[in-house]
Amino acid sequence: MADMYRSWEKKYNATFAYLTASPDQLYPFLREFFEREGFPSGSAHMRHFTWLDANFISFFMSSNYMKRKTEILHMFLENTRHRLFVLIGDIFQKDPDIYASIYAQYPNRIAKIFIRKYRDDLDGQQRLETVFENIPKAKWKTFETGSDLPQDVFS
Structure with a gap:
């Protein structure tokens, strides 16, 4: 990674x-x-x-984690208006929920969302499909190890 x-x-x-x-x-x-x-x-x-x-x-x-992470992401997005963001997280925590919320507020600022999950995790994949239902499929992708992240973020 x-x-x-x-x-x-x-x-x-x-x-x-x-x-x-x-x-x-x-x-x-x-x-x-x-x-x-x-x-x-x-x-x-x-x-x-x-x-x-x-x-x-x-x-x-605690839910404090979600609140704090969301606040930090808002801070970055509000104070660096010239940059695009790539959000990388885990399915095992609340990252998908946080990132879906952030994307809804800043869709033009999020280049890609990458979420780590287990291979063949059908329940996890279904959860992501639900959480990201309002995010274009081209904007989010799953990975397993980090070495399977794409060289080109925009592909």
Whole structure:
């Protein structure tokens, strides 16, 4: 996946923002992983886990994740009006729902949506077909490993 990101960085002069539900206390480990794997540099947007959170599992499952990720995407789209965006996420979280909502508000700013899912995941594919029913099929695609992302985002 890092190879593809570097390819897009070079081909499109792409910049990267990494949005994750992970707590910011894990940032040193995330940064180490990105450096070791050769991901392009970019901003990291994480949430803060506090003792007020009931537990680690509920922290990851909270609706606050959706709200925060949506707010960050709005910030980028409102403050960088000259750029197109590629949204990459997982079917296992709320990324499809968040991205469908963002696309509805900024259809001309989203170049492509890529969602990672398991091979032969018919239930997952059906979920995506439903969530993305108002998004042209040419604007979204699934992938499995990252190495199967296209070299050309616009194909």
